[in-house]
Amino acid sequence: xxxxxxxxxxxxxxINSLELEITGKCQFACVHCLSESSPQASHGxxxxxxxxxxxxxAAALGIRTVQLIGGEPTVHPNWQExxxxxxxxxxxxxxxxxxxxxxxxxxxxxxxxxxxxGTSYYSDDPAEHDKITGRAGSYxxxxxxxxxxxxxxxxVRAGIxxxxxxxxxxxxxxxxxxxxxxxxxxxxxxxVGRAALPGxxxxxxxxxxxxxxxxxxxxxxxxLAGCVLARDFPAxxxxxxxxxDLLGGPVWTALSASIPQPVRNxxxxxxxxxxxxxxxxxxxxxxDD
Numbered sequence: 043x044x045x046x047x048x049x050x051x052x053x054x055x056x057i058n059s060l061e062l063e064i065t066g067k068c069q070f071a072c073v074h075c076l077s078e079s080s081p082q083a084s085h086g087x088x089x090x091x092x093x094x095x096x097x098x099x100a101a102a103l104g105i106r107t108v109q110l111i112g113g114e115p116t117v118h119p120n121w122q123e124x125x126x127x128x129x130x131x132x133x134x135x136x137x138x139x140x141x142x143x144x145x146x147x148x149x150x151x152x153x154x155x156x157x158x159x160g161t162s163y164y165s166d167d168p169a170e171h172d173k174i175t176g177r178a179g180s181y182x183x184x185x186x187x188x189x190x191x192x193x194x195x196x197x198v199r200a201g202i203x204x205x206x207x208x209x210x211x212x213x214x215x216x217x218x219x220x221x222x223x224x225x226x227x228x229x230x231x232x233x234v235g236r237a238a239l240p241g242x243x244x245x246x247x248x249x250x251x252x253x254x255x256x257x258x259x260x261x262x263x264x265x266l267a268g269c270v271l272a273r274d275f276p277a278x279x280x281x282x283x284x285x286x287d288l289l290g291g292p293v294w295t296a297l298s299a300s301i302p303q304p305v306r307n308x309x310x311x312x313x314x315x316x317x318x319x320x321x322x323x324x325x326x327x328x329x330d331d
Contacts, residue, residue: 049139051165052104053103053104053105053106053291054103054104054105054286054289055254055258055273055289055290055298056255057103057105057256057257057258057289058106058256058257058258059105059106059107059108059109059256059258060096060100060105060107060108060109060257060258060260060271061108061109061110061111061257061258061259061260062093062097062109062110062111062115062124062259062260062268063084063086063111063112063113063116063260063261063262064086064088064110064111064113064115064120064124064262065079065083065084065085065086065112065113065114065115065117065118065262066078066079066080066084066085066112066113067080067081067082067083067084067085067112067113067114067116067117068080068081068082068083068117068119068140069081069114069117069140069142069143069177070114070140070142070175070176070177070180070182071175071176071177072162072174072175072176072236073174073176073202073205074174074205074231074232074234075236075237075269076232076234076236076270076273076306077112077113077261077270077273078236079112079113083113084117084262085262086261086262086264087229087262087264087281088260088262088263088264088280088281090123090124090185092280093120093124094123094124094127095280095284095314096260096280096285097124097127097128097131097133098126098127098131099181099284099285099286100133100285101128101131101132101133102285102286103285103289104290105133106131106133106134107130107133107134107135107136108134108135108136108208109136109137109138109160110125110135110136110137110138111138111160111219111270112138113262114135114139114140114142115139116137116139116143116144116148121137121149122148122223125137125151125157126151126251129154129156129157131206131226133156134156134157134158134161134194135156135157135158136157136158136159136199137152137157137158137159137160138159138160138161138279138289139159139160139161140161140175140180141159141161141182141183141184141187141188141191142177142180142183142184142187143183143205144187144190149190149194149270151323151324152191152194152207152256153194153196154197156286157196158196158198158199158202159191159196159197159198159199160198160199160200161188161198161200161201162198162201162202162203163184163185163188163198163200163201163202163217163218164202164203164209164214165181165207165209165210165211165214166210166214166216166217167181167210167213168181168182170206170209170210171184171295173206174205175207178212185217187223188200188218188221188223188264189221192221192222192223197225198223198225198231199223199225199227199245200214200218200223200225200226200227201226201227201228201229201305202214202218202226202227202229203228203229203230203231204228204230204231205219205223205231207234210240211228212305215228227251232248232249232271234271234274244331246275246300246301246302248252248271248303249268249269249271249272249301251276251303251304252269252270252304253267253268253271253272253301254268254269254297254298254301254306255298255301257269257292258289259272259273260280260285260309261273261276263279263281264280264281264282264291265277265278265279265280265321266278266279266280266285266288266289266294268270268297268298268301273295275297275300276295277291277297278291278292278294279293283298
């Protein structure tokens with residue numbers, strides 16, 4: 043017998059994965075950052091209670107995975123609470139971290155069943171990597187913590203974004219593979235956030251071709267988007283309307299219909315596996331359930 047608290051057999055609107063952009067704050071100020079994160083940014087308007095409601099609603103709607111992302115999610119004072127709540131509700135949790143700083147006690151959470159790590163990696167050249175992140179020493183710290191995570195048996199997913207001319211993309215992938223990382227996605231930089239083209243309005247051709255299709259995102263101000271790249275095209279706000287009503291509403295339906303389907307037979311070397319419009323790192327099809 044199904045009760046009111048049982049999740050549906052099929053998730054509402056087909057959403058399997060929900061990106062929770064819990065903060066805009068980050069130790070880095072990457073030159074291409076889609077959320078324009080920095081040490082000076084804020085956690086946004088969403089309160090801890092708001093995030094708890096979203097996570098609880100996601101589980102009730104049959105969504106199977108939540109991704110804690112930012113900014114840098116681990117600088118939010120409640121990130122471990124959010125992860126623990128999601129796990130207690132039977133959700134898979136991915137923490138998408140720059141892995142610049144990992145406190146010893148965090149490894150216990152990262153090694154829990156149902157948790158995976160995601161990170162960004164730009165080059166095997168420390169100077170090139172640090173130039174992109176805007177933080178000296180970021181390469182060394184991220185590399186060290188990737189190695190530690192793999193040693194501890196944690197599944198690590200890495201994304202490489204092609205940003206600079208001549209960037210050592212191939213070498214970065216080879217280095218990740220040598221460290222034992224098996225899930226690696228490469229994509230071109232998207233004209234969103236700091237990488238937006240001057241004078242050009244936000245356009246659907248820079249979005250994830252799989253946005254709204256199996257995934258959605260909640261931004262730090264509470265906006266519902268098709269994915270973190272689709273932040274300029276919100277479909278309502280969870281601080282005003284519950285997630286169920288937004289995902290089942292006409293604005294979400296219209297947004298989904300407006301986003302072009304991925305063109306898988308038109309791949310170019312610098313594009314991700316979905317091609318134009320293509321998946322972002324956070325939309326890696328290898329991590330679909």
